[in-house]
Amino acid sequence: MNYQPVIGLEVHIELSTKSKMFCSCSADYFGTKPNTHTCPVCLGLPGAMPKANKLAIEFAQKLALALNCQVQLGSKFDRKNYFYPDLPKGFQISQYDLPFSKKGFLIIRVNGSTKKISITRAHLEEDTAKLSHATINGKRVTLIDFNRSGVPLMEVVSEPEMSSAAEAKAYAQKLQQIVRYLEISDADMEKGSMRIEPNVSLRDVSQVSKVPRVPHALPNYKVELKNINSFRFAEKAINYEIERQTQVLKSGKIPHQETRGWDEKNNRTVSQRTKELAHDYRYFPEPDLPPFNCDQVYFSKLQSQIPELPDQKRERFLISYQILESEATLLCQDKYMANFFEETVKAYKGSPKKVVNWITGELLRRLNQTGQGIGDINLLPAQLAELLYFVDQNRITNATAKEIFEKMIQSTKSASELISELDLVLMSQKELEKLTETVIKNNQKAVADFKNDKKESLDFLIGQVQRLSKGKADPALVRQLLLDKLKS
Ligand SMILES: [Zn+2]
Numbered sequence: 001m002n003y004q005p006v007i008g009l010e011v012h013i014e015l016s017t018k019s020k021m022f023c024s025c026s027a028d029y030f031g032t033k034p035n036t037h038t039c040p041v042c043l044g045l046p047g048a049m050p051k052a053n054k055l056a057i058e059f060a061q062k063l064a065l066a067l068n069c070q071v072q073l074g075s076k077f078d079r080k081n082y083f084y085p086d087l088p089k090g091f092q093i094s095q096y097d098l099p100f101s102k103k104g105f106l107i108i109r110v111n112g113s114t115k116k117i118s119i120t121r122a123h124l125e126e127d128t129a130k131l132s133h134a135t136i137n138g139k140r141v142t143l144i145d146f147n148r149s150g151v152p153l154m155e156v157v158s159e160p161e162m163s164s165a166a167e168a169k170a171y172a173q174k175l176q177q178i179v180r181y182l183e184i185s186d187a188d189m190e191k192g193s194m195r196i197e198p199n200v201s202l203r204d205v206s207q208v209s210k211v212p213r214v215p216h217a218l219p220n221y222k223v224e225l226k227n228i229n230s231f232r233f234a235e236k237a238i239n240y241e242i243e244r245q246t247q248v249l250k251s252g253k254i255p256h257q258e259t260r261g262w263d264e265k266n267n268r269t270v271s272q273r274t275k276e277l278a279h280d281y282r283y284f285p286e287p288d289l290p291p292f293n294c295d296q297v298y299f300s301k302l303q304s305q306i307p308e309l310p311d312q313k314r315e316r317f318l319i320s321y322q323i324l325e326s327e328a329t330l331l332c333q334d335k336y337m338a339n340f341f342e343e344t345v346k347a348y349k350g351s352p353k354k355v356v357n358w359i360t361g362e363l364l365r366r367l368n369q370t371g372q373g374i375g376d377i378n379l380l381p382a383q384l385a386e387l388l389y390f391v392d393q394n395r396i397t398n399a400t401a402k403e404i405f406e407k408m409i410q411s412t413k414s415a416s417e418l419i420s421e422l423d424l425v426l427m428s429q430k431e432l433e434k435l436t437e438t439v440i441k442n443n444q445k446a447v448a449d450f451k452n453d454k455k456e457s458l459d460f461l462i463g464q465v466q467r468l469s470k471g472k473a474d475p476a477l478v479r480q481l482l483l484d485k486l487k488s
Helices: 054-066 165-182 231-250 296-304 310-321 325-332 335-348 352-370 381-392 398-410 415-421 429-442 444-451 456-469 475-487
Strands: 003-014 078-081 091-094 101-110 113-126 130-136 139-145 152-158 194-204 223-226 258-263 268-274
Touching (some): 003 165, 003 231, 054 101, 054 113, 054 152, 054 296, 091 113, 101 165, 113 165, 165 194, 165 231, 194 231, 223 268, 231 258, 231 268, 310 325, 310 335, 325 335, 325 352, 335 352, 352 381, 352 398, 381 398, 398 415, 429 444, 429 475, 444 456, 456 475
Parallel strands (some): 223 258
Antiparallel strands (some): 003 152, 078 091, 101 113, 113 152, 130 139, 194 223, 258 268
C-alpha cells in the first residue's frame, strides 16, 4: 500500500509590541531576570481587569490582510478554560468563534513549482508563563517565569494541505518572511518568538479524491509535533514521523493519536502525551473585554500600510533588474537585504547583475560565516557602490576589491580611504609599459621561447611584471601590453 503525507501547521508568533496584550508590563522579556515583568493582570490574580492592547490588534489584523484572509468587522475575545501551572488563572484569553480573520492563503515555492496553502484562521491570544524543570538541593522542581505571561501571541492555523517536509518548511519560512516584512515580530525560532507545531498523518493513496474540488478523506488519526526550535529540526521531525507512521501502518496498526516532541540528541520523535479525546475547553465570551467592531474605512487604511511583500518584491526585481529567479528569491528573503541591493544599484548606476554577484557572493558568504544579518554590519550601500565603481575604472583588481571589502566591514572607512591608506591603487598604463619593457629586456630567453611558439612563457612574463608591480598591475592590461610588445 502507498501512503501520502498529510501535513498541517499551527504557528504561534509573539507580536513585538512594547507592552503585553492585556496589561502595561513590558513585553520585551527575552533575557530578563525571571518574574520582573509582571503585574496582577499577567500574574492572573483575582479581581485584576484586562485591557486590550490596540497595537497588538492592529498587528494581528495586518498579518491577516497580508495572508489574504477575510478580516472580520466584528470580533471578540473568549476564555479558553484549562488548568496548567503556566496558566494560574485557569483560562487563557483567546478567540473562539469570531477570530479576527479566517480563510486566507499563502503561496509557497518548492523545487521551482508553486503551491497554494489555505489558512484556516489567524487569531490573537495571550502567551502563557514559561516553565523550566531543574534540580535544586537534590529535589526535582519546576520553576515558573511569568515574564512571558500575557505577551500578545498570534496563532496561524493552516489546512492540512502540505504533503512533504519540504513544503511544511517552505510554508513556515514564508510566514516568517511576511511577519518580518510587516515588522510585527522578530519571529525568531531560537528565542521562541516563533513556534511551529506540525501535525502529521498518512493517507492511503487510494483514498485520494480524483474528483476536482471534492476534498480528500482525512486519516482517522493525527500526530502533533511540539518543541521544535528550528526549520531544520521541523523538517527532520516530519520526515522521521512519515517513516515511523509508514512502518506502523504497514504492520496493520493505526498510529496513536498523540503529541510527540523532537529529541535532537537521538534524532527521533518521542511520545509526550496521548490524546484520546479532543479537549473540552468550555469556551465562553470574555466578560471583562467588550466585543469590538471595525469598519471598512479602518481596514482600507490598514491595507494601505501593508508594505510590498516578498512575492511582489521578487516579481518587481525580476522585471526591473533582469536578474535570475534564484537571485531575486535570495535577495527578497530578507527585506533589509532587498533594500540594501536596491540602494546599492541606485548609488552605483552600473549593472545590477554585478551588485547581485557581490551581495550573493562575498556579502552573504561573510554573513553566513558570522551568523549576522545585514543590519548588524558596518556597510552602507554607497560604500559597496564606490568599491564596484573603482573596479570598473580599473583602479583596483577584483582580488584587491575583495580584500578592501573585508576591511571595509571591519572598519567604518570607505573604499577610497582604504585604497590610499593601503597603497592599493593599480599602476597606470604608462607605469606598466615601463615595467613590461624592463621585464622583456631582462628575460630574453622567455621572449625567445614565446616567439618559438611556447605560449606558456607569456604567463611567466606576466608573473614577472606582477612581481615588480607588487600586485598593483591589472593582469588583463599586462597581458595586452606584453602581447603588443612581443608581436611588434
Ligand atoms: Zn502585567
